[in-house]
Amino acid sequence: MKRITIKDLSKYLALSTSTISRAFVDDKHIHPDTKRTVLEAAQKLGYRPNPMALSLKYGKSKNIGFVVPEMTTPFSSTVLRGVQNILYPLGYRVIIMQSEEDPEIERKNLLLLEEFNVDGIIINLCHETYNQANYQHVMQRGIPMVFFDRIPPNALDVSKVLVNDAIKASLMVEHLISIGRKRIVHLRGPASIRNAEERVSGYRRILTKYGLFDPALLVEPKGMLFQHGRDAAKELVEKGIAFDSIFAFTDTLAIGAMNYLLEKGYRIPEQVALASFSGTEMATIVHPPLSNVQQPLVEMGETAATLVMEKIKDPDVASKSVTLDAKLIYRASTLGMPV
Amino acid sequence: MKRITIKDLSKYLALSTSTISRAFVDDKHIHPDTKRTVLEAAQKLGYRPNPMALSLKYGKSKNIGFVVPEMTTPFSSTVLRGVQNILYPLGYRVIIMQSEEDPEIERKNLLLLEEFNVDGIIINLCHETYNQANYQHVMQRGIPMVFFDRIPPNALDVSKVLVNDAIKASLMVEHLISIGRKRIVHLRGPASIRNAEERVSGYRRILTKYGLFDPALLVEPKGMLFQHGRDAAKELVEKGIAFDSIFAFTDTLAIGAMNYLLEKGYRIPEQVALASFSGTEMATIVHPPLSNVQQPLVEMGETAATLVMEKIKDPDVASKSVTLDAKLIYRASTLGMPV
DNA sequence: CAAAATTAAGGGAACGATCCCAAAATCACA
DNA sequence: TGTGATTTTGGGATCGTTCCCTTAATTTTG
Incomplete structure (x- = not known):
């Protein structure tokens, strides 16, 4: 006892x-x-x-904060598994904070983590205006931060884990073209997130190359939730903008849009093909299953955890950007393999 | 600095x-x-x-373990939000462990949490044979445990948060009957989990009452994942067992089954109506959206957190079982409101 | 106005581990 | 067998906080 x-x-x-x-x-x-x-x-x-005695002695809590916009889609939880794979065997604990896509909550979460005395933070930004000042404040406190997926603009000197967004986005769009689509919508991500911009640029570049780019098809949803994907599709339809396919920033947006279209009786993929960028299990549980750019999520978490451990061991180690390779997965929502 | x-x-x-x-x-x-x-x-x-100094002084880590079968469906993450609502303002940290529906991993997770010196544990069992000895061991160590959703058999004297499973299951089945279904499959949960039994009994009771019960329609999937729901549907179809509706233990199983049926060209809900028991967001992101028994997940988390705090404040307080009320939500997968 | 009662502040042990420094035990060798 | 070198062990400070126990200062009271 x-x-x-x-x-x-x-x-x-x-x-x-x-x-x-x-x-x-x-x-x-x-x-x-x-x-x-x-x-x-x-x-x-x-x-x-007694871990608490050691914490006090060494001034290290052995807690790592994991800040994500939400945990209700499998994205973050899959990355989390990677993080845990690395950190639990090392005796580190992971404390999760959901910012619910709200920068204000994200800010509070960071403060709370600071309060909790975490030794490091692994973070995926929420979609709105980002809390640069806060990130800097945290880092000045000597708490290393590693960003993954949604990466801040270059200004910040931090370690990052990302994928080759622009290239894979352009390849996925090219795939849509290869199956004969000409009016390809992009439900883009927020401008405050670097890889949202990258995906847009991949999209734009390839469409321009084929002479298919139309600014009316580049739309920015009001948020990152299902509802927002849905609303975006609805708006396109109601405005009477013609389109034969959608490439979305995330699975969530794509599925939101898909549901609206299915309800309205659109046939997928015959009338509208759908693809997205994420790589979560969700893509396979909807019908038809969704083609997407699949990010190596577990590996992403493992890499982020490794990077944060490096910084903890040696605070002066240079920041690194690790780029992982994403895979294109073709499913029924785009009619099988490209030619 | x-x-x-x-x-x-x-x-x-x-x-x-x-x-x-x-x-x-x-x-x-x-x-x-x-x-x-x-x-x-x-x-x-x-x-x-300094929280670490306080931890040492008081022998309390202010860490609470949260053990769940998985985090890739929104179920656990929604409950987690409730838990965090209560615990974060109190200065408690939440450490998450995913047992991936594997009792062996669950066991290891419990040991790890003990190692981590958590002050309490909130747990949702994984689906297989349950680790009674381990739960008891943890509790002997003076770490209070609160169970939610999947509850162990009565033997264990622990606090629990559950919903009125049997009644709501029977009501949902009655709803299926009210829309004219006669061959109602139940994809049941594992026998080691008490509320799986409860839902089965609700299902059986109401079908018996209407003289519709057929043991061939009570099937036990091989696991709790999409794939298992899918496999179960496939097996039913291939065995040539006639059915016009499915009531599943979880959204996950229901959606797995639904996808198989959609692929095979079944019309839903015309040919097969679908309903489940869970109450996650997933039910609304598939097409058609799924009728289900919606559990108050956030409240469930809040209640579990409150119960665990009670036990932490006074280890001798009697164990409580709190039963929350679940709501039936009718969606397109069962053709709108019952008559 | 001195003694008693009250209020305010300080000193130092305690929580559990590590680690520096000193002391003791062992060993080597002439 | 004694001296010095080496190995092994012990003592006690330390991390940041609380809290028990004194001590000092102030107020009350006869």
């Missing part, structure tokens, strides 16, 4: 706490026999080092 | 650390003027109490 401490072992074995401690850290100033005795006694009495 | 401690304030104000401390806790043995001075200085220098 009561926790066994080093002092208990010390009494039990009639040895000083220093000696007991030496048995656990790899200290050469201890007799091998003594070490064995201590380890056995520890085993027998069920000794476990 | 460097953390301000009580000692810094002590030097700055030429007061003992005791006095400084008294200004923060509500101690009457301090002159109001002194208190004001201290508080002002704290504000000015940016003093924040």
